[in-house]
Structures are given as structure tokens and as C-alpha cells.
Amino acid sequence: MARFEGKIAIVTGAGGGIGSAIAKRLASDGAFVVVSDMNGDSASTVVAEIEASGGQATAIVADIANGEPCRELIAKVIEQKGRVDILANNAGINRRGNIQAISEDDWRLSFAVNIDSMFHLCKAVIPHMIEAGGGAIVNIASQWGLYPAPNHIAYNVTKAAVASFTQNLGRDYAPHKIRVNAVCPGEIHTPMLEAGVRRSGRTIADLDKLVPFGRIGKPEEVAALVAFLASDEAEFMCGSLVEITGAQAVA
């Protein structure tokens, strides 16, 4: 039997690079996946791809930068499926710049999308997980939340908040068998990374050379780690921050 057979999973930002890989991986491992994104077209494309390979999924469009859409997303899934076993908090944005370069709007939006959304979604889902006897939450943080890269203050600070949020929630809800963990990726080849590479005038090959393993990461590699953390094999992991970096240090 597939390891997530009968499980209901929600993935946010599931139309993007890492999110779509997580959604596909959970579906190929048997979960029914709610593919949520603010971009309805990309969410529908991911659902079609999952269904074409024999998996089960549905798209729910939600802009999670505000509390109400987050609460509605959880309520809709509970109404349609009756439970949420896995929540992968993946949606995120990367507004670049040091404190002088970043605008107050971008600072606030970074907090709204990268960390406040996790507060709202977890607050809404946890009572249902407690009622069901447990659940798994996997947050996508970043290596840069642990060791800040230069000139990304809003991104780094929000990802540091994701790391602390994960440790706090992991501690508070372990007694309820709700396991909350985070992955902290280094550089992964996605549309978000490509936007940064274009802006800096570098190439992916330039980035590959900086990684001791010889290349930057693939979304599927992060998805495999998320699936492990969401699975019963990771039963004793609560509040952990797991780096996936190809041994690259932040310079």
C-alpha cells in the first residue's frame, strides 16, 4: 500500500517550483492532494498532471497573504474531505534588498506571505488534527533563515521566523501527536531562483560551481524530504529543522 493512501494533504504555493514537486510526490505516494495557489492556472495545470499520472488532486485558489482566505481554505477542505492529515506550508516570496533598499510594503508582504500565513493556516487546522488524533505539518523555511545571505533582510528574517515558529509549534503539539518540522533548502532550481539569477547577471552553471556537491538542488529532492517528514517513518521527528544544501555554505 502507498504510504499516504487515504490521507488528505494540503500544499500551498503548489503551482510553483518546489510546491508542485511536493504536490506530485505526495499524490504519487497515495495522498489526495489539495493543490492551493493564488495562481489558478498553475494550480489547475498541476492537478491535471497529477491526474494524468493516476493520482488524486483538486485545486483551491487562495491568496494566503491574509487570514480570512487561510481560514476558508482549511474550512473548505474539512467540508469536502472531513480531515487534513498533512499540511505543507510552502508558499513564499523573496523580496530582495538590504534595509535601505527594501520598501515597507515589501517588508510587510514578506511577513504576510512567508510567516503570517503559517500562523493562520496552522491555527485553523490544528483543532481538526487534534480531533483526528494527530497530523503532520511541514514548513518550507530556508538555509538563509539560519545563516543569512547578504542583502535579503526581509526574506532571511521571515525564514528565521519560520524556523522558530516550527520549533515552538513542534514543542507545543508533540503531546497531541501533531509533528511539525521544517526543511531549510539551499539553492534549488525553481522560477524563484531563476528570477534572482537573471537579476544578478549570473547563470545556473555559475551557481552549480559554488556547491560542493557539484550542482544546485532539484525541487524533487526537497519534495522527497518533505514526504519523509510527513510520513510515519519520521514518527519521532517534532520541531526539527532539516537542511538540504549539497553542503553549500552561505557566503
Ligand SMILES: NC(=O)c1ccc[n+]([C@@H]2O[C@H](COP(=O)([O-])OP(=O)(O)OC[C@H]3O[C@@H](n4cnc5c(N)ncnc54)[C@H](O)[C@@H]3O)[C@@H](O)[C@H]2O)c1
Ligand atoms: N528556490 C530556492 O532556492 C529556495 C530555497 C529555499 C527556500 N525556498 C522556499 O521554497 C518555497 C517555494 O519556493 P519556489 O522556489 O518553488 O518559488 P516559486 O516562485 O516557484 O513558487 C512559489 C509559489 O507560491 C505562490 N504564492 C506566492 N505568494 C502567494 C500567496 N500570497 N498566496 C498563495 N500563493 C502564493 C506563487 O504563485 C508560486 O506558485 C518558498 O517558501 C521559498 O522561500 C526556495
